[in-house]
Every structure is written in C-alpha cells, then in structure tokens.
Amino acid sequence: MNEIVEPPPPQKLAGPPPPQRLAGPPLWEVFIRGRRGLSHVHAGSLHAPDAEMALRNARDVYTRRGEGVSIWVVPSVAICASSPDEKDPFFAPAADKVYRHPTFYTLPEEVRQM
Amino acid sequence: MAERDHLEPGEQSPALARRFDEMLAEDDRIEPRDWMPDAYRATLIRQIAQHAHSEIIGMQPEANWITRAPSLRRKAILMAKVQDEAGHGLYLYGAAETLGVDRRDLLELLNTRKQRYSSIFNYPTTSWADVGAIGWLVDGAAITNQVPLCRCSYGPYARAMVRICKEESFHQRQGFDLLLTLSKGTAEQHAMAQDAVNRWWWPSLMMFGPPDDQSPNSAQSMAWGIKRFSNDELRQKFVDMTVPQADVLGLSLPDPELTLDGQTGHYRFGPIDWDEFARVLKGGGPCNEQRIAHRVKAHDEGEWVRQAAAAHAAKHAPVRALKPATEAVA
Ligand SMILES: [Fe+2]
Ligand SMILES: [Fe+2]
Numbered sequence: 001m002n003e004i005v006e007p008p009p010p011q012k013l014a015g016p017p018p019p020q021r022l023a024g025p026p027l028w029e030v031f032i033r034g035r036r037g038l039s040h041v042h043a044g045s046l047h048a049p050d051a052e053m054a055l056r057n058a059r060d061v062y063t064r065r066g067e068g069v070s071i072w073v074v075p076s077v078a079i080c081a082s083s084p085d086e087k088d089p090f091f092a093p094a095a096d097k098v099y100r101h102p103t104f105y106t107l108p109e110e111v112r113q114m
Numbered sequence: 115m116a117e118r119d120h121l122e123p124g125e126q127s128p129a130l131a132r133r134f135d136e137m138l139a140e141d142d143r144i145e146p147r148d149w150m151p152d153a154y155r156a157t158l159i160r161q162i163a164q165h166a167h168s169e170i171i172g173m174q175p176e177a178n179w180i181t182r183a184p185s186l187r188r189k190a191i192l193m194a195k196v197q198d199e200a201g202h203g204l205y206l207y208g209a210a211e212t213l214g215v216d217r218r219d220l221l222e223l224l225n226t227r228k229q230r231y232s233s234i235f236n237y238p239t240t241s242w243a244d245v246g247a248i249g250w251l252v253d254g255a256a257i258t259n260q261v262p263l264c265r266c267s268y269g270p271y272a273r274a275m276v277r278i279c280k281e282e283s284f285h286q287r288q289g290f291d292l293l294l295t296l297s298k299g300t301a302e303q304h305a306m307a308q309d310a311v312n313r314w315w316w317p318s319l320m321m322f323g324p325p326d327d328q329s330p331n332s333a334q335s336m337a338w339g340i341k342r343f344s345n346d347e348l349r350q351k352f353v354d355m356t357v358p359q360a361d362v363l364g365l366s367l368p369d370p371e372l373t374l375d376g377q378t379g380h381y382r383f384g385p386i387d388w389d390e391f392a393r394v395l396k397g398g399g400p401c402n403e404q405r406i407a408h409r410v411k412a413h414d415e416g417e418w419v420r421q422a423a424a425a426h427a428a429k430h431a432p433v434r435a436l437k438p439a440t441e442a443v444a
Pocket of ligand 2: 199253256282285
C-alpha cells in the first residue's frame with residue numbers, strides 16, 4: 001500500500017471566459033473506433049461550432065490515414081471526470097482485493113488447464 | 115478526459131508538490147488536472163505554443179510550390195504534407211489548451227510577434243528542389259528533435275508527439291525521394307538539388323538551438339523530463355544520420371570540415387554561424403515580415419467563416435437539443 005497522501009484541495013475547474021469577450025467555438029472530445037470490433041478510444045480534442053462541424057473536423061484532423069471507421073464527438077463540458085490523483089482513495093477499494101485475480105489461486109498440479 | 119479542467123495556477127500544497135516530484139522520479143506522466151509547479155506549466159505552454167506556431171508557419175514556404183509542382187503526383191504529395199503540418203499545429207494547440215490557455219490567445223501572440231516559431235521558416239523557398247531539401251533536412255531535424263519528446267513528462271504533449279512522429283516519417287521520405295529524382299536527373303536538375311541542400315544545411319543544424327553552454331534553460335527542462343537530450347547531442351545525432359544519406363543522394367554538404375572521427379564514430383562539423391541564427395530569430399531573416407503578414411491576412415480573411423459557422427450553429431442548436439438519441443452508442 002502506498003502511504004496515505006493528503007487529499008487534494010477542492011477542484012476549481014476552468015471558469016467561463018471573461019464576459020467582455022465572445023466565447024470561441026466550444027471544445028469537443030474526439031473518440032475513434034479504429035476498426036470494427038474495437039471500442040472507441042479517446043484521440044484528442046478540437047474546437048467546432050457544432051456537432052456536425054466537430055465530426056467533419058475530427059475526420060480531417062484525426063483520420064487522415066484511415067485511423068478510424070467511426071467517430072464520436074462529445075462536448076468537453078459534458079464529461080465528468082474523477083479526481084486527477086490516481087492514488088486517490090476513490091480507487092482504493094480495488095487495490096487490496098487480490099482475490100479478484102485468478103493468480104490469487106494455486107491449483108493442484110493435476111489440473112492442467114483452467 | 116475533459117482535459118481543460120485544471121487546478122488554478124498558483125495553488126500550493128507541499129504534499130502535491132511531493133507527488134509531482136515523485137511522479138517525475140518514477141518517470142510517470144503528468145496529466146492536465148495534476149498539480150504542477152507554475153514554472154513547469156509556463157515552460158510547457160511556451161514550448162508547446164511555439165512548437166504549434168512552427169507547424170502552421172511551416173506550411174507557408176512549402177505551400178508556395180503547390181501550384182507549381184511539376185506533376186500531379188508531386189502536387190498531391192505536397193498537399194498531403196502541408197495538410198499534415200496544419201494537423202500538427204492543431205494537435206499541439208490542443209495540448210497547450212490542456213494547460214489552461216486559449217488557442218485564440220496563443221494565435222494572437224503569434225500574430226503580434228510576442229511568441230516565436232522556428233527560425234528555419236524565415237528562409238525562402240526559391241526553387242522546387244527546396245521542397246525536397248525541406249522534407250529531407252528540416253523534417254529530418256524536426257524528427258530528431260521530436261522523437262524524444264514522445265517520452266516527455268507531460269502526457270498530452272507526449273501523445274501529440276507520438277501522432278506527429280508517425281506522420282513525419284512520410285515527410286522526410288518524400289523529400290529524400292524528390293531530391294534523389296532531381297539528383298539523378300539532368301545536370302540542371304542535379305545542380306538545383308545541390309543548390310537547395312547548400313542553402314538549407316546550416317539553417318537545419320541551427321534548428322537544434324544554441325550550443326549547450328549557451329542554453330540556460332536546458333538543465334531545468336531536462337530535470338522536468340520535458341527535454342531528454344541536449345541540443346548538441348541531438349544535433350550530433352542528426353549529422354551522423356544525415357551525412358551517409360547525402361552520399362546516397364549523390365549530393366555534397368556545404369561544410370569542408372565535415373569528417374568522420376574514427377575515434378568517436380561521430381562526424382565532426384565546422385562552426386555554426388550563431389550570429390545569423392540570432393539575427394533571423396530577432397526578425398532579421400529574409401522572410402520574417404512576409405510570414406507574419408501572410409498569417410495575419412489568412413486569419414483576418416477567415417473571420418467571416420468563423421462567424422458564419424457560429425451563426426449556423428446558433429440557428430440549429432434548439433433543433434439538435436430536441437432530437438432524442440437514436441441508438442445506444444457504447
Ligand atoms: Fe510537422
Ligand atoms: Fe513535417
């Protein structure tokens with residue numbers, strides 16, 4: 001077990017742009033399915049005024065060499081993220097349950113395959 | 115994900131600072147919402163922004179030849195390459211934004227000359243062979259610089275570099291292929307290739323930055339895992355790789371002092387004109403004015419497109435919001 005780290009201060013997220021300035025085109029997160037049978041994987045982000053443009057831009061920016069057969073674009077503001085600290089207690093319940101892994105169990109020699 | 119979220123710069127906590135140092139020591143990656151020292155953040159913003167600026171300004175010298183490419187095949191290749199450079203700029207501006215800056219502000223800093231781009235792009239492309247020399251030498255030098263950045267301590271920058279490096283190898287090869295064709299062509303074509311290499315060789319060596327003893331920020335960047343090799347180490351690596359390739363091309367490099375040192379196995383090369391480097395960096399290169407003027411013009415002329423896209427989005431936004439999801443996506 002790692003030493004217990006001090007919990008991070010409450011997250012302050014990037015606020016809205018200053019009021020005197022027009023907001024630029026929103027940010028989108030791009031997810032790409034490399035080929036059929038695989039799940040969509042985060043590829044990066046881009047700016048676009050709407051979902052349609054975001055899809056077109058994502059095609060041009062992230063799939064110029066056939067890297068994808070399907071694209072999702074998600075407004076970045078719609079994503080809820082866990083705490084950035086991966087040693088955070090949030091993930092602690094998974095750390096001490098070794099019996100969840102098959103390697104925890106020793107099988108008798110006679111069992112050839114399981 | 116949601117890589118824009120971040121702790122406010124300047125927030126301090128000794129425990130978080132310790133975590134940061136531990137992660138660097140373990141060669142772990144720093145991610146956008148991790149705590150990081152202000153100076154680390156500022157250094158990355160400046161470096162990534164200037165890298166992004168270099169990618170998009172770098173489109174200009176080559177795009178200069180798109181309309182005059184000697185064949186449809188070469189034209190298609192060159193367009194693909196220039197389009198890639200735009201993409202590289204976008205990956206990098208995206209990586210910079212994860213540090214809490216706005217791409218529009220970075221472009222403003224470029225347009226008002228408050229941030230720099232690689233000084234190599236302030237040289238003109240005076241012949242078709244320059245397209246080959248840029249691919250072979252300039253992209254070659256860029257690759258040498260960029261491959262170690264794939265292991266940079268800052269996750270989004272490293273990921274952008276992985277993507278970029280994959281694409282760069284085509285850039286270098288098409289340049290080599292172009293030069294080889296010219297070199298083996300008519301005497302006039304051969305001379306054109308040689309002239310281009312003569313002009314691009316020294317500026318390419320300058321791309322690695324000042325010598326180690328005159329590069330005050332390098333040590334800190336190394337300690338932060340942003341930089342993995344020194345300027346001189348990378349320059350030497352590039353020279354060692356490139357000299358044998360020049361032989362294959364049947365072209366010479368414009369340095370009478372270039373010799374293989376049997377003891378070290380490295381090529382020794384002549385002195386670099388650092389005065390020229392400083393002069394071009396400060397704005398005194400042949401094309402500094404032209405590059406920025408063109409960049410500002412393109413930005414201003416694109417304003418109506420940005421406005422139209424925003425207006426279109428605003429007009430259709432309510433309709434889209436009402437449309438139910440038609441499929442489970444995952
Ligand atoms: Fe590039
Ligand atoms: Fe390139």
